[in-house]
Amino acid sequence: MPFLYGATLPEILLIVLASVVVMFAQSRVQGAYQKFSRMAANTRYTGADVARMILRRQGIDNVEVVMGQGVLSDHYNPKTKVVSLSPAIFNTNSIAAVSVAAHEVGHAIQHAHGYAFLAVRNTLLPLTVVAGNLAWGVILLGLFISPQIMWIGIAMLGVVAVFQTVTLPIEFNASKRALNLLVDEGILSYDEQSYAKQMLSAAALTYVAALLATLFQILRLVLMNNRRR
Numbered sequence: 336m337p338f339l340y341g342a343t344l345p346e347i348l349l350i351v352l353a354s355v356v357v358m359f360a361q362s363r364v365q366g367a368y369q370k371f372s373r374m375a376a377n378t379r380y381t382g383a384d385v386a387r388m389i390l391r392r393q394g395i396d397n398v399e400v401v402m403g404q405g406v407l408s409d410h411y412n413p414k415t416k417v418v419s420l421s422p423a424i425f426n427t428n429s430i431a432a433v434s435v436a437a438h439e440v441g442h443a444i445q446h447a448h449g450y451a452f453l454a455v456r457n458t459l460l461p462l463t464v465v466a467g468n469l470a471w472g473v474i475l476l477g478l479f480i481s482p483q484i485m486w487i488g489i490a491m492l493g494v495v496a497v498f499q500t501v502t503l504p505i506e507f508n509a510s511k512r513a514l515n516l517l518v519d520e521g522i523l524s525y526d527e528q529s530y531a532k533q534m535l536s537a538a539a540l541t542y543v544a545a546l547l548a549t550l551f552q553i554l555r556l557v558l559m560n561n562r563r564r
């Protein structure tokens with residue numbers, strides 16, 4: 336844990352909170368995934384079938400659905416217009432599989448409909464990657480050289496926080512679309528929809544936790560830098 340030397344109690348609490356919220360959210364999403372990947376949906380469609388079916392019914396014919404690697408690595412890439420589903424999601428008909436597949440297609444639909452937050456997010460992405468990669472290095476440099484440099488590093492974390500904030504409505508909106516589509520298309524019953532909702536809410540929580548962790552870190556760095564003057 337960097338920069339703990341001489342930290343005050345509130346600063347230490349903020350550092351602990353930043354780790355705890357992330358660990359809590361991770362355990363929640365893994366728990367939900369464990370539970371709902373073992374629960375078969377009352378449909379024979381796999382995640383891949385569901386994704387392709389929804390895209391077709393939405394009249395989106397330029398998005399490809401492919402099998403990726405790993406666990407919970409599912410995503411939609413707006414640059415290549417590819418929905419990438421992890422093997423367990425791609426190949427099975429579990430509640431987890433159909434809900435995650437529908438969620439990722441939700442992002443493809445947002446993209447096709449020109450959903451505003453998605454455009455903002457994609458504009459912020461390159462800047463956020465640079466800021467995110469450099470922030471801690473600049474903060475460390477600031478710690479040795481001057482508080483002014485440290486403020487620059489903190490501002491870079493601020494850019495990350497803005498990006499994470501814009502991500503939230505995108506994630507919630509994709510899940511909302513997914514849950515409605517799964518029932519509208521007759522893929523899930525209302526009972527099953529509540530399970531799918533639990534799965535997708537747990538996944539969304541990781542984005543909330545990531546934002547909170549960044550905000551806690553920013554706050555404790557601000558406290559720390561103010562103390563130095």
Ligand SMILES: [Zn+2]
Nearest residue numbers: 438442506509
């Ligand atoms: Zn998402």
